[in-house]
Every structure is written in structure tokens, then in C-alpha cells.
Amino acid sequence: MQFTTAKLFAPTLLFVEDDRSTRDLISLVIDARFPGIKLITAANGANGLELYKKHRPEIVLTDMKMPVMDGITMAKEIKQLSREAKIIILSGQTDARLLLEAIDIGISHYVLKPINQEKLQAVIKECLECSRLEQQLREQEVFIRRLSRAVEQSPVSIMITDTSGNIEYVNPRFTKLTGYSLQEAAGNKPSMLKSGQSPDDDYRRLWEIISSGGEWWGEFHNRKKDGTYYWVLTSISPIIDGDNHITHFIAFQEDITERKQAEDTIKQMAYYDALTGLPNRQLFNELMHLALAQAQRHGRLLAILFLDLDRFKVINDTLGHGVGDELLKAAALRLRECCRRDIDTVARRGGDEFIILLPDLDSVQEAVRVAQKIIVSFNRLFTLPDIELFVSTCIGISIYPDDGKDAETLIKNADMAMYRAKEQGRNRYHLYTSSMDEQALQRLTMENDLRRALQNGEFLLYYQPKINITSGRIVCFEALVRWQHPEIGLVSPNQFIPLAEDIGLIVPLGQWVLRAACRQNKSWQEMNYPPMRVAVNFSPKQFLQPMMVNMVEQVLAEEDMDPRWLEMEVTENVMLQNVDKTIDTLNRLNNLGIHISIDDFGTGYSSLSYIKKLPIQTLKIDQSFVSDIDTNKDDAAIATAVINMARSLRLNVIAEGVETVEQLKMLSDLDCQEMQGYLFSKPVSAEEVTHLLKSTEWPYLAMGHLHST
Numbered sequence: 001m002q003f004t005t006a007k008l009f010a011p012t013l014l015f016v017e018d019d020r021s022t023r024d025l026i027s028l029v030i031d032a033r034f035p036g037i038k039l040i041t042a043a044n045g046a047n048g049l050e051l052y053k054k055h056r057p058e059i060v061l062t063d064m065k066m067p068v069m070d071g072i073t074m075a076k077e078i079k080q081l082s083r084e085a086k087i088i089i090l091s092g093q094t095d096a097r098l099l100l101e102a103i104d105i106g107i108s109h110y111v112l113k114p115i116n117q118e119k120l121q122a123v124i125k126e127c128l129e130c131s132r133l134e135q136q137l138r139e140q141e142v143f144i145r146r147l148s149r150a151v152e153q154s155p156v157s158i159m160i161t162d163t164s165g166n167i168e169y170v171n172p173r174f175t176k177l178t179g180y181s182l183q184e185a186a187g188n189k190p191s192m193l194k195s196g197q198s199p200d201d202d203y204r205r206l207w208e209i210i211s212s213g214g215e216w217w218g219e220f221h222n223r224k225k226d227g228t229y230y231w232v233l234t235s236i237s238p239i240i241d242g243d244n245h246i247t248h249f250i251a252f253q254e255d256i257t258e259r260k261q262a263e264d265t266i267k268q269m270a271y272y273d274a275l276t277g278l279p280n281r282q283l284f285n286e287l288m289h290l291a292l293a294q295a296q297r298h299g300r301l302l303a304i305l306f307l308d309l310d311r312f313k314v315i316n317d318t319l320g321h322g323v324g325d326e327l328l329k330a331a332a333l334r335l336r337e338c339c340r341r342d343i344d345t346v347a348r349r350g351g352d353e354f355i356i357l358l359p360d361l362d363s364v365q366e367a368v369r370v371a372q373k374i375i376v377s378f379n380r381l382f383t384l385p386d387i388e389l390f391v392s393t394c395i396g397i398s399i400y401p402d403d404g405k406d407a408e409t410l411i412k413n414a415d416m417a418m419y420r421a422k423e424q425g426r427n428r429y430h431l432y433t434s435s436m437d438e439q440a441l442q443r444l445t446m447e448n449d450l451r452r453a454l455q456n457g458e459f460l461l462y463y464q465p466k467i468n469i470t471s472g473r474i475v476c477f478e479a480l481v482r483w484q485h486p487e488i489g490l491v492s493p494n495q496f497i498p499l500a501e502d503i504g505l506i507v508p509l510g511q512w513v514l515r516a517a518c519r520q521n522k523s524w525q526e527m528n529y530p531p532m533r534v535a536v537n538f539s540p541k542q543f544l545q546p547m548m549v550n551m552v553e554q555v556l557a558e559e560d561m562d563p564r565w566l567e568m569e570v571t572e573n574v575m576l577q578n579v580d581k582t583i584d585t586l587n588r589l590n591n592l593g594i595h596i597s598i599d600d601f602g603t604g605y606s607s608l609s610y611i612k613k614l615p616i617q618t619l620k621i622d623q624s625f626v627s628d629i630d631t632n633k634d635d636a637a638i639a640t641a642v643i644n645m646a647r648s649l650r651l652n653v654i655a656e657g658v659e660t661v662e663q664l665k666m667l668s669d670l671d672c673q674e675m676q677g678y679l680f681s682k683p684v685s686a687e688e689v690t691h692l693l694k695s696t697e698w699p700y701l702a703m704g705h706l707h708s709t
């Protein structure tokens with residue numbers, strides 16, 4: 001450390017002499033020889049003392065014998081005021097007693113008269129030097145006192161070691177930070193603070209740098225006396241003496257634990273999904289790039305599993321986001337259990353989408369085995385805090401390098417494979433095949449064609465009757481849309497309705513269906529056929545449109561059709577989304593006089609208590625329960641339960657998809673009065689409806705057929 005005096009050394013010399021000529025002569029010499037000195041003079045001791053008090057000169061040059069007050073008396077008084085005053089006595093007297101008295105007082109020098117100028121100059125010079133050194137020393141002391149106070153009170157932890165690394169000093173801040181007092185730390189090595197988590201290389205490098213005179217800085221993960229961990233930003237530098245030798249090392253340490261924790265939180269937020277704690281899309285992409293590079297280098301296989309939870313949206317909307325969140329957490333846990341720890345990565349892509357990276361595989365079969373394991377594990381009930389649920393998943397698999405060389409392609413292809421798995425039903429996996437690209441292209445072409453279809457008038461309606469089996473009369477025609485594609489021919493709604501929903505075309509298409517169905521029904525009425533309802537399917541997206549009721553009202557008015565001849569078929573799941581709003585919408589439709597049926601009943605999550613609240617008229621038993629009703633006991637039980645439930649709620653019940661007389665009999669035995677299905681009629685064109693209306697003879701409704709013997 002370099003010390004520089006803050007104050008400039010500008011000494012004052014007081015010269016006390018009663019003899020004027022001596023005074024002038026000596027003054028001239030001092031001015032000439034010591035130009036930096038400020039000179040003040042006095043003619044006697046009393047005057048000299050006064051001036052001393054006023055100017056506090058560093059040096060006093062005084063004659064001995066003077067009127068009023070002699071030099072010795074004045075010198076005594078001055079020494080009382082300052083022990084450091086340098087006093088030079090000028091005298092012709094060599095009286096030993098006076099000399100001894102002067103020594104007692106602490107007189108610095110004694111110059112005999114007649115004055116030898118050289119001797120006087122040498123004495124003054126010596127006194128000046130002495131004063132200068134004293135001033136410097138005083139200032140140094142003040143500086144060192146300040147410095148040690150600064151070190152003691154420093155908000156930064158300070159540790160000083162010798163060159164072997166033995167601790168010699170630590171400041172109170174160090175004690176506060178580490179728990180070790182100066183006594184405990186002194187003599188120990190700084191390694192007493194090691195947590196074992198900072199790399200050994202850091203320490204080696206540190207010693208190399210500081211022992212060659214350089215400064216090192218970096219971060220350490222340390223451990224306190226009580227065992228807790230903390231982070232410090234450390235700077236260590238050597239203390240070098242005047243001979244350029246390292247005498248000590250000094251370490252400054254700043255506690256950065258909070259900053260580190262904040263960094264960790266930010267890292268966690270940037271790379272991990274807050275809900276499930278799984279890596280997020282960002283981290284997954286980074287890990288995927290690393291894994292791909294390794295797979296390429298070592299010629300290994302890598303698999304991507306893309307999956308989502310079947311019907312998650314319905315669960316989330318029906319049972320609430322709390323349940324949805326718990327389910328995602330539980331699913332995340334289950335997925336991790338199915339994968340290799342520390343090797344595979346399970347990440348959440350957002351919503352209910354998960355993606356799994358399986359690196360370092362020998363065969364495709366290994367990826368398939370993981371997919372199968374996941375599917376089996378999803379067969380187990382999910383026990384959430386408030387509810388127990390069965391949830392299935394569909395998994396798409398793509399393999400590096402066959403199904404893609406880069407992350408984007410592999411993920412896209414696994415996603416595509418997942419959709420293929422979904423098309424085949426729930427809880428299954430599908431491996432990507434290159435033919436799927438072709439299908440994706442087909443879908444794109446279909447999408448474009450579909451957008452043009454409405455303007456080009458390529459849609460038409462087919463109608464399927466609903467029969468009351470007791471009266472044998474048609475009570476309603478269900479309008480079912482068809483697409484007359486200019487090249488492909490007639491396209492089934494199962495192929496284009498989901499697509500229309502995806503691309504937002506369902507709203508204008510649905511409106512077109514409603515208008516066409518109403519117009520057709522009105523024209524049958526005008527042709528004097530007995531009035532019947534026409535049923536129109538409303539897709540969930542369409543039903544949940546904010547202005548839907550207004551639109552229906554307007555179409556009915558424009559087509560001049562009485563609302564009681566309109567039936568709306570809405571799927572069970574729609575009923576469960578945003579319950580309050582749905583009930584409100586249904587009430588408004590009911591007030592208009594529109595008949596409401598719940599389509600595909602039995603496939604959703606409806607509970608009896610919930611259905612009770614809904615202002616609806618009819619439950620439609622899904623055809624999946626009807627098709628095996630005569631052979632499958634479970635289906636028969638569900639159909640029975642729905643019919644009984646409808647009866648107890650005073651609702652109509654209709655069975656769809658009735659194809660055989662056996663089914664008809666069985667449903668009739670269960671007292672299901674209304675039916676629809678190929679047994680009576682397939683969906684037919686409007687023109688064919690008129691034939692049906694003219695000759696409604698249903699041979700199998702003859703009494704003999706209806707009841708089992």
C-alpha cells in the first residue's frame with residue numbers, strides 16, 4: 001500500500017531576539033537559505049510566546065537573555081504548549097547550569113554566539129527534517145486508524161492470510177457471514193469454508209494467479225460454521241512490500257447468495273414448467289440438440305414420443321382448472337416413472353401436451369416398449385385430491401435418423417403420428433411413417449377445397465327419420481350434411497366436420513345447414529305433409545358462439561318457420577362447458593319453443609344431478625350402446641340406465657343407430673318409444689323424404705314383432 005501525505009509541509013520559524021541588528025542579519029540568512037520557510041520575529045520572550053500561541057511555528061529560534069521574558073522562560077512555556085516544538089537556543093553564555101536547564105526543558109539545539117552561520121543552517125535543517133517526519137508520521141497514524149476502522153466496519157467480508165494461506169485476520173463482516181470469529185479463524189486455512197461444490201480447478205488456478213502476483217476473482221460456493229451454504233463473489237490479491245515481496249494475501253468477499261437464488265429461480269422459470277416442474281419447451285429443445293449431436297456422432301437411435309391426454313379439455317372445463325392442474329401434475333409424475341432416470345427427458349410443451357426424448361437407443365422396439373409402458377400406466381386410476389379419474393393418452397413416435405434428422409422434423413412427425421393414434425381410438429401409440437406426410441398434404445388440400453365449398457354451393461342435406469314405434473309415425477327428420485366434392489364425390493361429415501371446426505368454417509356452415517333445414521321443413525309443411533320437427537346438429541364451437549341464439553331466431557324469422565318445429569341436437573360435452581352460460585343459452589332457446597336433445601348421450605361425463613338442471617327435452621342414446629345391446633351386457637345395462645333415468649326426469653328418450661329387429665325389440669322391451677336407424681331408413685335426400693312421407697309403412701312395427709316371447 002502506498003502512503004502519501006495529504007497536507008503539504010509549509011513550516012514556520014519564530015525568531016526571538018532583542019538585538020535588532022542580529023535579528024535582521026539572521027532573518028536575512030534564513031530567508032535566503034530556506035525560501036520555503038515562513039519567518040516571524042519577536043524582540044522578547046513575552047512577545048515570542050504570544051506569536052507562538054498564534055502561529056504554532058514548527059521551529060523556535062531564540063536568544064537567551066532578553067528583556068521582559070528571557071529565552072529559557074519562554075521555551076518552558078512553549079514546551080508546556082507543545083512537546084513537539086523544536087527550540088534552538090542562541091546564546092553567548094556557556095553556563096553549565098543554564099545548559100542543563102535547557103536540556104531538561106527538551107531544547108533541541110544550542111548554538112553559541114558569535115553565530116556560525118553554517119552550524120545554524122545545519123541545525124535549522126535538522127529541525128525542519130525532524131518536523132517534517134513527525135508530521136508525516138502523525139498523518140500516517142491518522143490514516144492507519146481510519147484504514148483499520150474502514151476494514152473493521154467494511155460491509156464486505158475481508159480475510160488476510162500469510163503467504164502459506166494461514167488466516168491472520170478476518171473482519172467482523174467475515175464473522176457475520178461465516179459464523180467464525182477471528183479467534184476461530186486465525187491459524188486455519190480458508191479451505192475451512194469449502195462446501196465441496198466449487199470445482200477444484202478453480203482453487204488451483206487461483207493459487208497460480210495470486211502467487212505470481214496477480215489478482216483473482218470469481219464465485220465460490222461455501223459452507224458456514226453452522227453447515228448452511230452460501231455464495232460469495234471473491235477477489236483475492238497479494239499484498240506486496242517495498243521490496244516487491246508478497247507478504248500476505250487479502251480476500252474480499254461479498255455475499256451473493258440471494259442473487260444466486262434469484263438467478264436459480266429465473267433459470268427455473270426460463271427452463272422449467274412451473275406447474276409440473278418438468279423441463280419446458282426451451283430446455284427440451286436445447287437438450288434435444290445435444291442428444292441429436294451425440295446420436296449422430298455415435299451412430300445411435302433416438303426417439304421422440306409426443307403425447308397428450310385424451311379428453312383433457314372436457315375434464316378441465318367440466319371439473320375445473322384445479323382438477324386439470326392436479327391431473328397434469330400426476331400425469332407428469334407417471335410419465336417420469338416410465339422413463340430412464342437421468343437419461344430420458346420428459347418435458348411439457350404446454351396445455352396437456354408432453355414430449356419425451358429417449359436418447360441412445362439400440363432399436364425402435366425400445367421406444368415402443370416405453371410407449372406401451374406409458375399406456376399401461378395410464379390404465380391405472382388417477383387419484384387426485386378431490387376426485388378419482390381414468391385418463392388415457394395417445395402417443396406418436398418418431399425415430400432419428402429414419403423419421404427426421406433435425407429436432408423440428410422429428411417433433412412434427414411425432415405429433416403427426418400422435419394424431420394418427422388418436423384417430424384410431426384412445427390409449428394407443430403410433431409410429432410415424434412417411435405416408436403420413438402424404439396424408440398431411442391431403443388434409444391441406446381438403447382444407448382449401450372446404451373453404452371454397454360453401455361459396456360453390458357444394459353442400460347438401462340428407463334427412464333421416466326418427467320414428468315413434470307405438471304410432472309408427474315419423475316425428476322428426478334429422479338433417480345430416482353432405483359435401484358433394486367436385487372430384488371425390490360425396491364426402492361424409494365425419495371427414496369434414498372436424499376439419500371445418502379446426503379452420504373456423506363450422507359457424508357459417510352450421511348457419512347454412514340451419515337455414516336449409518328450416519327452409520326444407522317449411523316447404524314440406526306448405527306441401528301439406530303432417531308437420532314434423534327437423535333436427536339440426538350444432539357442433540360445440542357453433543353452440544358456444546356468443547350470438548348463436550340471435551342467429552337462430554333470425555334464421556327462423558327469415559324462413560318463417562315456427563320454432564316448435566326445430567330441434568337442436570347438441571352433444572353431451574357441450575352441455576358441460578361453462579355450465580351457467582349453457583343453462584342460460586338453453587333457457588333462451590327453450591323460451592323460443594325450440595326442442596333440445598342431447599346427442600351421443602352416455603359417452604360424456606354427465607351426472608344425474610347435473611342433467612336434472614338442464615332445460616332439455618330429449619336424451620339420445622349413443623349408437624355405440626345400441627349396436628351391441630342384444631349381445632353385450634354392459635351396453636344393455638347402460639341403455640337401460642339411460643332409459644330409466646330419462647323416464648324419472650320425464651324426458652323423451654330416443655335410440656339412434658337401430659339396425660336390427662333384435663335391437664328394436666330389446667329397446668321396445670325397455671320402453672324406449674322413439675328410434676332412428678338404418679332399420680327404418682338411411683339418411684336420404686329431400687326428394688326421397690317425400691316418398692317416405694307418402695308411404696310410412698314400417699313392417700317390423702307390427703305388434704307381433706315388437707315384444708319378445
Ligand SMILES: Nc1nc2c(ncn2[C@@H]2O[C@@H]3COP(=O)(O)O[C@H]4[C@@H](O)[C@H](n5cnc6c(=O)[nH]c(N)nc65)O[C@@H]4COP(=O)(O)O[C@H]3[C@H]2O)c(=O)[nH]1
Binds near residue numbers: 537
Ligand atoms: N352405423 C349406423 N349409422 C347410422 C345409423 N343411423 C344413422 N347413422 C349415422 O349416424 C350418424 C348420426 O349422426 P350423429 O351421431 O349426429 O353424427 C353426425 C354428426 O355428429 C355430424 N354431422 C352431420 N351433419 C352435421 C351438421 O349439419 N352439423 C354438425 N355440426 N355436425 C353434423 O357428423 C356425424 C356423422 O354423420 P353421418 O355420417 O350422417 O352419420 C349419421 C348417420 O348417418 C345406423 O343405423 N347405423
